[in-house]
Amino acid sequence: MTVNIITLGCSKNIVDSEVLAARLQRMGHRVFFEGTMKSDIVILNTCSFIGDAREESVNEILVQVDRKMRRQIKKLYVVGCLAQRCKAELEAELPEVDGFYSFADLHKMVDANEFDLLGTSERLLSTPPHYAYLKVSEGCDHQCSYCAIPLIRGKQVSKPIPLLVEEVRKLADQGVKEVMLIAQDLTYYGLDLTGKRELANLMEALAQVRGIEWYRLHYAYPLNFPYEILDVMNAYPQFCRYLDIPFQHISDDILKDMRRGGGSQYIYDLIARIRETVPGIALRTTLISGYPTETLEQHKELVEFVRRNRFERLGVFAYSQEEDTPAYPLGDPIRRNIKTRRVGEIMQLQESISRELNEAKVGQTLKVIIDSEERDHYVGRTEFDSPDVDNSVLVTKEKPLTIGEFYPVTITEAAEYDLYGTLT
Numbered sequence: 001m002t003v004n005i006i007t008l009g010c011s012k013n014i015v016d017s018e019v020l021a022a023r024l025q026r027m028g029h030r031v032f033f034e035g036t037m038k039s040d041i042v043i044l045n046t047c048s049f050i051g052d053a054r055e056e057s058v059n060e061i062l063v064q065v066d067r068k069m070r071r072q073i074k075k076l077y078v079v080g081c082l083a084q085r086c087k088a089e090l091e092a093e094l095p096e097v098d099g100f101y102s103f104a105d106l107h108k109m110v111d112a113n114e115f116d117l118l119g120t121s122e123r124l125l126s127t128p129p130h131y132a133y134l135k136v137s138e139g140c141d142h143q144c145s146y147c148a149i150p151l152i153r154g155k156q157v158s159k160p161i162p163l164l165v166e167e168v169r170k171l172a173d174q175g176v177k178e179v180m181l182i183a184q185d186l187t188y189y190g191l192d193l194t195g196k197r198e199l200a201n202l203m204e205a206l207a208q209v210r211g212i213e214w215y216r217l218h219y220a221y222p223l224n225f226p227y228e229i230l231d232v233m234n235a236y237p238q239f240c241r242y243l244d245i246p247f248q249h250i251s252d253d254i255l256k257d258m259r260r261g262g263g264s265q266y267i268y269d270l271i272a273r274i275r276e277t278v279p280g281i282a283l284r285t286t287l288i289s290g291y292p293t294e295t296l297e298q299h300k301e302l303v304e305f306v307r308r309n310r311f312e313r314l315g316v317f318a319y320s321q322e323e324d325t326p327a328y329p330l331g332d333p334i335r336r337n338i339k340t341r342r343v344g345e346i347m348q349l350q351e352s353i354s355r356e357l358n359e360a361k362v363g364q365t366l367k368v369i370i371d372s373e374e375r376d377h378y379v380g381r382t383e384f385d386s387p388d389v390d391n392s393v394l395v396t397k398e399k400p401l402t403i404g405e406f407y408p409v410t411i412t413e414a415a416e417y418d419l420y421g422t423l424t
Contacts (some may be wrong), residue, residue: 001029001030001039001040001041001054002029002030002031002032002038002040002041003021003024003029003030003031003032003039003040003041003042003043003044003075003229004031004032004033004035004037004039004041004042004043004063004073005017005020005021005031005033005035005043005045005126006033006035006042006043006045006060006127007012007033007044007045007051008044008045008046008047008053008056008057008060008080009045009047009080009081010047010049010178011054011133011182011183012133012135012138012182012184013045013047013080013081013083013219013342014126014127014133015123015133015134015135015182016045016080016117016135017033017043017115017126018123018124018125018126018384018421019099019117019120019122019123020040020043020045020079020106020110020117021033021123021124021126022122022123022124022355023110023112023115023122025028025124026122026315027054027058027110027111028301029041031124033400037071038073039073040073040074040075041068041073041074041075041077042064042068042073042075042076042077043063043077043078043109044057044060044064044077044078044079045079045080045082046060046061046078046079046080046081046082047080047081047082048080048082048084048085048086048148048152048200048322048417049080049081049148049149050317050322051320051321051322052320054082054086055274057080057082058082061078061090061094061097062077064076064136065094065096065097066148068096069096073307075098076096076097076098077097077098077099077109078090078097078099078100078101078363079100079106080108081152081153082102082207083101083102084102084103084152084153085148085151085152086329087100087102098280101199102404103117103153104125105185112299117138118135118137118138118157118159119159119163119355121163121166121167121170122170123167123170123171125171125174125176127213127348127387128371128372128404129174129175129176129404130175130176130177130178130369130371130403130404130405131176131177131178131179131180131369132171132176132179132180132182132301133179133182133385134164134168134171134180134181134182135159135181135182136158136159136164136181136182136183136186136189136202137151137152137157137158137159137183137184137185137186137188137189138154138156138157138183138184139153139155139156139158139178139184140153140155140156140184140185141155141185141188141191141297142185142221142259143158143259143326144248144258144259144260144290145257145258145259145325145326145327146258146288146319146320146322146327147325148322148323148324148325148329149184151324151325153184155191155192156184156188156191156192158189158190158191158192158193158198159296159406160189160193161198161201161202161205164202164206165205165206165209166260168206168209168212169209171212172209172210172211173211174210175404176211176212177211177212177214177369177404178212178213178214178215178216178408179206179212179214179215179216180215180216180218180386180387181202181206181215181216181217181218182218182219183218183219183366184219185219185221186199186217186219186220186221186361187199187221187224187225187226187229188221189202190202190218197226199226199229200226200231200232203215203229203232203233203236203239204232204236205210206238207232207235207236207238208241209364210214212238213238213401214238214239214240214241214369215238215240216239216240216242216386217229217239217242217243217244218244218281218386219244219246220243220244220245221245221246222245222246222247222260222262222266222267222270223260223261223262223266224232224261225227225270225274227273227277228275229274230274230277230278232294233278234277234278236376239281240383240384241278241280241281241383241384242249242282242284242383242384242385242386243274243278243281243282243283243284244284244285244386245274245283245284245285246273246285246286246287246314247267247285247286247287248260248286248287248304249287249288249294249298249302250267250301250302250305251264251289251294251298251301251302252260252264253293253298254291254293254294257291257293257327258288258327259326264305267308271283273308282313282316282383282384282385283309283311283312283313284311284312284313284314284386284389284390285311285313285314285315285419286314286315286316286317286344287302287314287315287316287317288304288317288318289302289316289317289318289319289339289342289346290319290334290338290339290342290343291319291327291334291345292321292327292330292332292333292334293320293330294319294333294334297423299342299345302346303346303349306309306346306349306350306353307349307353310353310356310357311350311392312357312384313354313355313384313385313389313391313416314346314347314350315389316343316347316350317343318336318339318340318342318343318401319332319334319339351416351417353415353417354416354423355414355415355416357412358391358414358415358416358417358418358419361414362412362414363410363411364410364411364414365408365409365410365411366382366383366393366408366409366411366419366421367382367383367406367407367408367409368381368382368393368395368406368407368408368409368421369381369404369405369406370395370401370402370403370404370406370407371387371392371403371404372403372404373401376397377394377395377396377397378395378397378401379392379393379394379395380392380393380394380395380407380409381393382419391417391418391419392417392418392419392421393411393418393419393420393421394418394420394421395407395409395420395421395422395423396420396421396422396423396424398423399423401423406424407423407424408424409421409422409423409424410424
């Protein structure tokens with residue numbers, strides 16, 4: 001049969017879809033990742049992280065139900081976080097869907113006695129062929145007050161280093177040149193396996209794999225940060241000077257209410273040490289605005305935090321009340337328009353910071369990987385940019401370039417979130 005897998009949500013979901021696709025292909029099905037194509041089966045991999053993600057997932061289910069009613073597809077199955085969290089309600093409300101599969105039930109879909117998304121190195125890539133995501137662990141042991149991930153994905157389970165090395169070798173053999181390490185909590189990798197943080201050892205092992213030119217690290221939990229990973233980053237040029245480290249807030253009281261651990265001084269000291277140890281590193285962080293106990297003064301403190309630290313990359317979420325989380329009884333007292341205004345204020349500040357940081361790169365020659373070609377230019381990224389979420393480099397078409405290859409590009413202009421350059 002032809003199977004079309006549609007993936008919503010984060011890069012961890014992308015990997016899950018790719019593992020599922022490899023299994024279906026091994027069963028003899030033809031698998032695609034095309035949202036609107038006619039097919040025998042559609043599998044929708046959903047997200048349920050925050051309210052907006054749930055709404056997007058439900059809307060996409062309705063789109064696919066309509067396609068089924070119009071006989072553009074024969075069967076519709078829903079998997080992923082929304083199916084895990086809301087299976088009973090969805091089955092009652094959407095009888096047109098042929099099956100909702102929680103993570104524990106996926107083996108039934110693929111006709112296996114058991115099926116572990118984390119326990120294999122086989123994948124069918126849905127990303128462009130020159131980059132891929134590497135999910136090193138599943139779940140999370142933290143109990144952040146606002147977060148439903150432990151309820152959906154369970155406790156942290158780390159993938160052993162030999163299996164990850166095997167997976168990356170297969171990716172390199174397929175032509176992948178850039179690998180993004182991802183997890184809900186990357187810096188706690190390995191604690192469940194050995195009782196110790198093993199991220200530095202994993203990085204050392206991956207650095208030995210030939211063919212991968214760039215690795216980058218996503219979702220590093222700040223508390224008890226393993227500083228040894230910075231030494232590995234300095235020792236191996238394959239590791240981009242890039243770190244995704246969500247701080248969520250800076251107010252001591254809010255951090256305590258969020259159950260994040262540490263405090264504002266710890267965060268300021270951590271940022272200073274990271275930047276001192278790895279000069280020129282690009283820090284990406286994520287913040288939450290409008291937490292139920294956030295006052296106007298605490299919002300101003302968060303704005304000042306952004307102003308002082310001048311993050312190279314930054315995103316902000318408006319607080320989303322999640323059922324069964326520790327923060328749920330607090331309600332959602334801050335009005336949506338106030339949260340929207342606070343998010344906008346932070347992002348307006350970040351826009352000016354990003355422009356200033358980009359303008360400082362004018363005249364520099366940077367290593368750029370080419371992701372795609374458009375009519376007037378090529379679109380690429382530097383080591384400071386992850387796909388889909390960060391800046392792009394628009395390279396003039398002076399001569400043909402190869403998608404997925406690296407080139408030296410001299411930056412000639414800068415905007416808020418883009419650089420412009422010419423081949424050196």
